[in-house]
Amino acid sequence: MREFIIQYSGPGGSSGLSVLYADASLLPDNQLDDLQAFLTALAPEVSNQATMFLPNEGREIDPVTGALTGQWQGATQTVVTGTGGTSVVSNADQVLIRWSTDEVLDGRFIKGRMFLPNVAGSANAGGEVAAVPSGNIAGAAQDMAIAVGLYVWHRPRPAKPAGPGGVPPATTARDGAAVDVVTATVWREFAVLRGRRG
Secondary structure (H helix, E strand, O other): OEEEEEEEEOHHHOEEEEEEEEOOOOOHHHHHHHHHHHHHHHHHHEOOOOEEEEOOEEEEEOOOOOOEEEEEEOOOOEEEEOOOOOOEOOOOOEEEEEEEEEEEEOOEEEEEEEEEOOEEHHHEEOOEEOHHHHHHHHHHHHHHHHHHOEEEEEOOEOOEOOOHHHOOOOEOOEOOEEEEOOEEEEEEEEEOOOOOOO
């Protein structure tokens, strides 16, 4: 699978990134074009004090083992500046894009997520993501997910022995899997990114 990293910069030197995984059998230049279209569609919902940068190179990874298998390169990197005006929502409040799949592993549906920072103040409706921006973002995310062959990566897990007294219990090794995204939705409440993954 192919890894794409979107890098964000915003007011006051704030920064962040989104890591996406996609079908490595597709042409990287086509995927870059589709990702550029996605970021361009997001621009009206992002402050014009912020930029979104997509490099034209990255890693290819075996989803089963997590091992690095190679690299990819495309023709053109992308820089998109927000067009949503100077007002910006607090960087602690981000739009949460949710990726849904049809696959059940380990007894649960595999799901993923992406956080969009530097959201324009115009997208804020009383502390929630306004209906029109929410719909615009969800539609752009859905189109991109299908076009690039977006995956949620269910990461491999090594075996671990039980801890003292059996707490925590032992875990068995598990292969990873690249699972196709079928639906993109936007959570209407602003979300807080508490970890780097996702």
